[in-house]
Amino acid sequence: MRYADALSTADNIMTFRHVVKEVALDQGFYASFMPKPFTNHPGSAMHTHISLFAGEKNAFYEEGAPMQLSKIGRSFTAGIIKHASEITAITNQWVNSYKRLSGGGEAPAFATWAQVDRNAMVRIPTYKPKKEASTRIEVRSPDSACNPYLAFAVIIAAGIAGVEGNYELTENINPIPLPSDLAEAIAAMEKSELVKKTLGDDVFEYVLRNKRAEWDEYRKQVSAYELNRYLPVL
Known part of the structure; x- marks a missing residue:
């Protein structure tokens, strides 16, 4: 899909999809955009790309800077990394989303950044000479079924918070794990002033109510895994 401004891209x-x-x-x-329809295949x-x-x-471009990524670009990236857990209920909004984020399949499980590692949450593509306008970052955590309007809003807000707060992009030492399920993501979002x-207020509370109801319904279900594993032996 060709690049455009955030709103046009969401449209x-x-x-x-339609x-x-x-x-x-x-x-x-x-055709389905379900994040993880198959257990043994990537989601x-x-x-x-931003x-x-x-x-x-x-x-984002600065000649001679690390990775040719400007201080603004590095702080923007650091903002996304720092606020990753808070925004995950938006970028990965479904129960099934967290089956994809369980690790492997080039999907992130931690709030990390890298240039080459495609398991990182944020990748900084290698700079190509005379392609200054193409300098960008790639946020790899959102899944194909998220609401792009809300997802872009919180990703940009996290990045701008990094720029305004002059965040430093540090090495991936003891990285924070992304939420392991929707319940953890909801708990992180509930405490987030940035997302709110x-x-x-209205959309924030509506999303939380909706996601709490989805999680509550899901956790009461008896899965095929439970039936296949336990019914014959218990």
Whole structure:
């Protein structure tokens, strides 16, 4: 999908999903953006490439800086890393989302950054000479079924918090694990002033109510795993 501003990109994603589903149905298939439909295969992600422009200038580029990533770019990345747990209930909003974030399959399980490691939450693509406008970061945690409008809002808010707070992008020493399930993500979001301020009180409370209800319904279900494992032997 070609790059655009955040709102246009969110619109394009929703259009893309709708078109894919309609074309699949027309051909006798069902297209799903479920984050982790198969246990033994990688899940479906929505890797999000972000640049920040000041007019025509890419504010993430700085010649001679580490990775050619400017102080603004490094602080923006650090903001996403620091607030990762708080925003995960938005970027990974479904019970099934956390099956993908369990580790492996090039999906992040920790709030880390890297240039090459595709298991990192944020990847900083290698700079290509004379491609200053392409300097960017790649946020790899969001999944293919998230609400892109809300996801982009909280990712940008976390990055801007890093810039305004002059966060330092440090090495991945004792990285913080991402929430392991929706309940942990809800608990982290509940305490987040950043997410509350970004979404506004009404949307913030609505999302929390909705996600609490989803988790409560899920945890009461008796799964096929439980039946297959326990029914014959207990």
